[in-house]
Amino acid sequence: MAIAAVFRTCPDTGLKVHSHAENLIKANAVVAVIFLAVGGFFGLLVALTRWPAVHLLPADAFYLVLTAHGANVLLFWILFFEVAVLYFASAILLNSRLAMPKVAWGSFVLMIIGAVIANVAVLQGESSVMFTSYPPLKAVPHFYLGLILFAVGMLGAVLVFFATLVIAKDEKTYEGSVPLVTFGAITAAIIAVFTLASGAVILIPTWLWSMDLISEVDPIIYKVIWWGFGHSSQQVNVAVQVAIWYAIAAMVLGAKPLSEKVSRAAFLLYIVFLQLASAHHLLVEPGISSNWKVFNTSYAFYLAVLGSMIHGMSIPGAIEAAQRRRGLTQGIFEWLRKAPWDNPAFSGMFLSLILFGFLGGITGVVMGTEQINLIIHNTMYVPGHFHATVVAGTTLAFMAITYLLIPLIFRRELVFKRLAKWQPYLFGIGAAGISLFMMGAGTLGVPRRHWDITFTDAPLTVEMPGTAFLMMGLNGVFAILAAIGGLAYIVVVVGSVFFGKHRDEAVAKANPVIFDGGEAVTQYGSEGTIRIPGTIVLVAIFFTSFVLYYFVNWKYLSEVWPLR
Amino acid sequence: MAKSAKKAAPEPEPGDIPFMQRLLDNPFILLFIGVTVPTLIYLVWGVVEVAQIPLAK
Ligand code: HEM
Ligand SMILES: [Cu+2]
Numbered sequence: 031m032a033i034a035a036v037f038r039t040c041p042d043t044g045l046k047v048h049s050h051a052e053n054l055i056k057a058n059a060v061v062a063v064i065f066l067a068v069g070g071f072f073g074l075l076v077a078l079t080r081w082p083a084v085h086l087l088p089a090d091a092f093y094l095v096l097t098a099h100g101a102n103v104l105l106f107w108i109l110f111f112e113v114a115v116l117y118f119a120s121a122i123l124l125n126s127r128l129a130m131p132k133v134a135w136g137s138f139v140l141m142i143i144g145a146v147i148a149n150v151a152v153l154q155g156e157s158s159v160m161f162t163s164y165p166p167l168k169a170v171p172h173f174y175l176g177l178i179l180f181a182v183g184m185l186g187a188v189l190v191f192f193a194t195l196v197i198a199k200d201e202k203t204y205e206g207s208v209p210l211v212t213f214g215a216i217t218a219a220i221i222a223v224f225t226l227a228s229g230a231v232i233l234i235p236t237w238l239w240s241m242d243l244i245s246e247v248d249p250i251i252y253k254v255i256w257w258g259f260g261h262s263s264q265q266v267n268v269a270v271q272v273a274i275w276y277a278i279a280a281m282v283l284g285a286k287p288l289s290e291k292v293s294r295a296a297f298l299l300y301i302v303f304l305q306l307a308s309a310h311h312l313l314v315e316p317g318i319s320s321n322w323k324v325f326n327t328s329y330a331f332y333l334a335v336l337g338s339m340i341h342g343m344s345i346p347g348a349i350e351a352a353q354r355r356r357g358l359t360q361g362i363f364e365w366l367r368k369a370p371w372d373n374p375a376f377s378g379m380f381l382s383l384i385l386f387g388f389l390g391g392i393t394g395v396v397m398g399t400e401q402i403n404l405i406i407h408n409t410m411y412v413p414g415h416f417h418a419t420v421v422a423g424t425t426l427a428f429m430a431i432t433y434l435l436i437p438l439i440f441r442r443e444l445v446f447k448r449l450a451k452w453q454p455y456l457f458g459i460g461a462a463g464i465s466l467f468m469m470g471a472g473t474l475g476v477p478r479r480h481w482d483i484t485f486t487d488a489p490l491t492v493e494m495p496g497t498a499f500l501m502m503g504l505n506g507v508f509a510i511l512a513a514i515g516g517l518a519y520i521v522v523v524v525g526s527v528f529f530g531k532h533r534d535e536a537v538a539k540a541n542p543v544i545f546d547g548g549e550a551v552t553q554y555g556s557e558g559t560i561r562i563p564g565t566i567v568l569v570a571i572f573f574t575s576f577v578l579y580y581f582v583n584w585k586y587l588s589e590v591w592p593l594r
Numbered sequence: 595m596a597k598s599a600k601k602a603a604p605e606p607e608p609g610d611i612p613f614m615q616r617l618l619d620n621p622f623i624l625l626f627i628g629v630t631v632p633t634l635i636y637l638v639w640g641v642v643e644v645a646q647i648p649l650a651k
Contacts, residue, residue, distance in 0.1 A: 192625075220621070224632055294618050295618075298618065308632075326636055
């Protein structure tokens with residue numbers, strides 16, 4: 031009994047939209063936003079506890095809430111949203127039906143069950159093991175079970191994605207090569223397979239160990255395999271987020287990649303090399319050779335960094351080329367000044383790109399260097415870095431594309447348009463602030479995952495400099511700003527999805543969200559120009575900052591460990 | 595016809611699609627590469643190194 035394929039035609043794009051694909055995108059996106067709300071609230075509590083003057087929660091609650099924060103935002107918010115993006119980039123952009131809708135719904139239910147079980151385990155209080163759950167820390171068995179069910183569900187969704195690619199090709203719903211955004215999603219899905227397989231390989235024995243069915247899990251082996259999951263899933267995020275940048279640039283500005291071939295080659299570098307960077311989590315682990323550490327984090331990984339830099343140049347370049355095509359040719363930066371800064375899809379995307387590159391990218395390469403890593407390993411610098419990548423970068427990119435999914439997929443007009451206009455700035459500045467101040471505190475030696483840096487009652491104490499306390503206080507202030515930005519997003523999304531004006535054909539005509547040339551998102555094709563002086567200036571600023579920051583850190587290392 | 599006008603090459607015949615394009619158009623070969631490379635270089639190599647650490651007596 032086949033499920034009848036029902037299609038509607040999108041008034042904005044003329045694309046066929048498969049009802050199952052549409053409903054699954056909606057369901058996954060809505061659930062994602064719920065987990066963001068829950069997890070973001072926990073994040074605020076964590077930040078307020080680490081604000082020395084506030085020190086909100088008692089110690090045991092702090093570690094519980096920190097575990098809940100990591101799992102809900104890093105795993106559940108992001109991965110549910112990614113499922114929505116995978117379905118969008120396959121069924122919708124390829125003009126196809128979604129394969130195996132029953133499997134897709136089954137996966138969705140399994141992911142929810144898994145996420146809820148894991149949350150229950152954490153909130154019961156016996157599983158404050160952080161989302162990394164390193165043995166010998168032991169959580170209750172259903173904590174691991176929840177994560178395993180979630181991962182299996184996600185694997186099902188990835189399977190549906192690949193099957194949809196096959197169907198679209200067989201049924202010839204597109205010609206030639208897939209569009210670049212779909213190619214980015216393919217990259218993400220491939221990395222996801224490695225990610226989820228690693229997760230299953232390590233979490234299943236750990237689950238058995240938590241039930242005393244096996245006697246031990248080796249802590250270092252655990253770390254190696256777990257980070258194949260924990261880090262690679264960040265690389266899924268990077269691939270999806272880059273695909274979203276291309277998608278928004280195309281839909282809002284009609285920007286085509288400067289060169290499809292080059293951009294696809296950059297994604298290929300991701301597929302081959304990006305996952306190796308998982309090794310940066312083991313840079314100070316004893317018993318593993320520097321060959322393994324350095325090859326994985328540097329020699330091979332820099333090829334993946336090259337991929338990111340290609341995208342980082344190609345996307346603003348594409349935007350510049352599209353704007354210049356439209357006649358915004360004055361000076362170096364007219365194209366950027368006259369960009370649609372009050373369209374939250376665009377502003378969110380551009381802020382995400384800049385913050386990810388300057389704050390997340392540069393610091394990531396620096397801390398992935400074995401020697402320099404020693405200065406900041408396990409300090410607040412680490413969450414500082416990854417709040418730049420995964421919050422200012424990925425989360426903000428997901429928020430930005432939501433402003434297009436609401437009219438196109440939920441077929442609602444945005445409510446609170448003014449709030450929506452401000453939201454990316456509030457959240458982006460808040461996220462940039464927490465990243466910077468956590469990194470600042472880490473540079474001064476403040477440890478991560480630590481309830482009390484005054485070390486009251488501790489037999490051995492450490493004096494933190496006054497500036498470290500200042501940094502943690504400023505982190506708290508910007509955490510409040512980020513939380514307000516996050517709340518604004520939730521209010522706009524929930525308000526629009528439930529109470530927004532229905533977007534029928536007339537409304538869609540009167541109030542377009544896709545602008546001229548926007549169909550570029552569904553096509554294979556290049557801008558085919560390199561007249562992008564503004565982008566070249568941006569890239570030059572980027573490299574200068576990069577080089578300076580890199581050398582400052584070597585200098586700093588020489589002061590931390592003077593050779594006399 | 596996708597409008598990827600190749601400047602250098604003449605209209606591609608089905609037979610002479612460039613190797614790179616055939617590779618990039620095949621998600622399953624990419625999947626194979628993307629799973630095998632990190633499995634060997636990161637996981638297997640890493641686990642072998644940890645397994646070689648001598649046990650304390
Ligand atoms: C309002 C927004 C947010 C605030 C104020 C916030 C703040 C914080 C703070 C202060 C920490 C604790 C660092 C420590 O003590 O070691 C933390 C940890 C963390 N955050 Fe956030 N965060 C926010 C949003 C997010 C989002 C959206 C994500 C993921 C997409 C995220 C992922 C994480 C992860 C993975 C950890 C590490 C948990 C651990 O060490 O086990 N955060 N966050
Ligand atoms: Cu990592």
